[in-house]
Amino acid sequence: MLSIxxxxxxxxxxxxxxxxxxxxxxxxxxxxxxxxxxxYATKAQERLAFIRHSRELGFSLDDIRELLSxxxxxxxxxxxxxxxxxxxxxxxxxxxxxxxxxQQELERMLTQCAQGTISDCKVIEALxxxxxxxxxxxxxx
Amino acid sequence: MLSIxxxxxxxxxxxxxxxxxxxxxxxxxxxxxxxxxxxYATKAQERLAFIRHSRELGFSLDDIRELLSxxxxxxxxxxxxxxxxxxxxxxxxxxxxxxxxxQQELERMLTQCAQGTISDCKVIEALxxxxxxxxxxxxxx
DNA sequence: CTTGAACCTCTAGTTGCTAGAGCTCCTATC
DNA sequence: GATAGGAGCTCTAGCAACTAGAGGTTCAAG
Numbered sequence: 462m463l464s465i466x467x468x469x470x471x472x473x474x475x476x477x478x479x480x481x482x483x484x485x486x487x488x489x490x491x492x493x494x495x496x497x498x499x500x501y502a503t504k505a506q507e508r509l510a511f512i513r514h515s516r517e518l519g520f521s522l523d524d525i526r527e528l529l530s531x532x533x534x535x536x537x538x539x540x541x542x543x544x545x546x547x548x549x550x551x552x553x554x555x556x557x558x559x560x561x562x563x564q565q566e567l568e569r570m571l572t573q574c575a576q577g578t579i580s581d582c583k584v585i586e587a588l589x590x591x592x593x594x595x596x597x598x599x600x601x602x
Numbered sequence: 603m604l605s606i607x608x609x610x611x612x613x614x615x616x617x618x619x620x621x622x623x624x625x626x627x628x629x630x631x632x633x634x635x636x637x638x639x640x641x642y643a644t645k646a647q648e649r650l651a652f653i654r655h656s657r658e659l660g661f662s663l664d665d666i667r668e669l670l671s672x673x674x675x676x677x678x679x680x681x682x683x684x685x686x687x688x689x690x691x692x693x694x695x696x697x698x699x700x701x702x703x704x705q706q707e708l709e710r711m712l713t714q715c716a717q718g719t720i721s722d723c724k725v726i727e728a729l730x731x732x733x734x735x736x737x738x739x740x741x742x743x
Numbered sequence: 744c745t746t747g748a749a750c751c752t753c754t755a756g757t758t759g760c761t762a763g764a765g766c767t768c769c770t771a772t773c
Numbered sequence: 774g775a776t777a778g779g780a781g782c783t784c785t786a787g788c789a790a791c792t793a794g795a796g797g798t799t800c801a802a803g
Contacts, residue, residue, distance in 0.1 A: 464800095466749060476750085481791065496799045498750055507730065514732045517739050518704055522790070532726045539723035543715055546725045550708040553701050560698045563659055567691040574684055582680030584687045585673045589648065591655045602660045605769095607780060617781085622760060637768050639781055663759070744803100751798065761788080768781065773774100 462492070462500040472509045479509065487512060487526060520549055559602050566594060603633070603641040613650045620650065628653060628667060661690055703739050 469476045480499075482488045488508060491499035508529070515525045524545050531542050566587075573583035587593060610617045621640075623629045629649060632640035649670070656666045665686050672683050707728075714724035728734060 464749080475792085477792065478790085480751095485790090494799090496750085498799070510732065511730050515729050516790090517732075518707060518729070519701075528726065528729060531720055532730075535719065535721035537720050539715060539718060539720045539725065542720065542723055542725045543712060543717065546708055546712055550705065550712065553705045553708060557698060557701045557705065560660075560694050560701070564691065564694045564698065566659060567687055567694060571684060571687055571691065574680060576684065577680060578676060579672055579678050579680045579683065580676035582683050584680065584683045585669065588656050588659070588669060589652050589673075591651065591658075598658045602658070605781080616761085618761065619759085621782095626759095635768090635781095637781085639768070657759090746803090747801100749798100749800075752796095754793105754795085756793075757791085758789095761786100763786085764784085766782075766784105769779090771777090771779105773776085 462502060463506070465491075465499045465501070468501045468506060468509065472506060472513055474509055474513050482509070482512065485522065487522060487529070518549065519553060520545070524549065556602070559598065562598050563602060566598070603643060604647070606632075606640045606642070609642045609647060609650065612647060613654060615650055615654050623650070623653065626663065628663060628670070659690065660694060661686070665690065700739065707735060707739070 463471070465476050465479055468474075469479060474482075479488065483490060483499075488505065491501055491505070494500055511529065511532070512525055515528060516522075520528065528542060528545060531537065531539070570584045570587040573587075575581070575583070579585055604612070606617050606620055609615075610620060615623075620629065624631060624640075629646065632642055632646070635641055652670065652673070653666055656669060657663075661669065669683060669686060672678065672680070711725045711728040714728075716722070716724070720726055
């Protein structure tokens with residue numbers, strides 16, 4: 462049985478984050494020692510590693526909740542898991558596309574700036590006038 | 603003089619967002635009509651367009667605050683503006699790199715999945731075992 | 744047995760908004 | 774001039790996914 466600190470150290474998830482995951486029901490309520498401190502078995506380590514890796518891949522906590530509940534039902538079709546992962550892949554691709562447009566835009570702003578004064582700074586000017594943009598860009602990046 | 607609704611319509615920034623920008627000091631306090639409703643001149647439109655475009659390019663509100671205060675001092679060197687834009691470009695490039703790694707990882711997960719049951723689903727398995735990843739990936743994406 | 748690191752709970756803060764309640768105002772139509 | 778309803782007002786609370794801090798308890802090493 463591991464303390465929350467050891468679990469944190471072995472998984473790389475911070476202590477308050479582990480408590481937060483328990484609070485929102487991503488992790489089951491931990492057993493407690495006589496002195497009311499959380500104790501974890503190996504299973505919790507695996508579950509937390511799963512959560513961490515999923516977060517690193519950009520899945521939302523809601524997605525992860527669903528993926529975890531799927532992983533608890535080994536006999537079911539994995540189509541649902543594929544749907545979630547495919548959706549995530551879509552988000553990622555979309556974000557890359559947007560960010561590449563932003564990159565070009567920022568590079569253009571910067572290369573045009575002659576390092577003079579603000580009054581003829583192309584960076585400030587470019588921010589003022591969306592019309593000059595090479596790419597349309599809207600909404601969140 | 604425009605009402606907040608008209609300003610919203612001409613800039614594409616939602617009404618509550620305009621009020622929020624005023625609240626946090628990104629926009630100066632608006633003049634008011636006899637009946638206490640906000641009234642905006644053309645200048646506010648330009649400032650709001652600047653903010654909007656900057657947000658679309660991924661700048662934080664703090665960055666924008668600084669860029670706006672720079673744009674109010676036309677005689678200053680624009681080096682500071684370049685620093686902010688360069689930092690932003692760095693963030694963007696970094697994010698693209700991370701997201702491309704995630705994309706590969708997600709694609710690998712999905713192509714390996716044979717659409718069977720959860721128990722042999724490569725998506726679920728890949729999420730469990732970070733060790734199998736082609737790329738290291740940590741922290742926020 | 745003492746010290747201090749690690750644990751506990753609880754509240755509040757972060758970013759950039761968005762949603763809702765409950766009210767007032769303005770404008771268009773009759 | 775009355776009235777309906779859309780637009781405006783303020784205020785509070787909520788979203789994701791944590792993070793930070795206060796103030797108190799427990800555990801383990803020396």
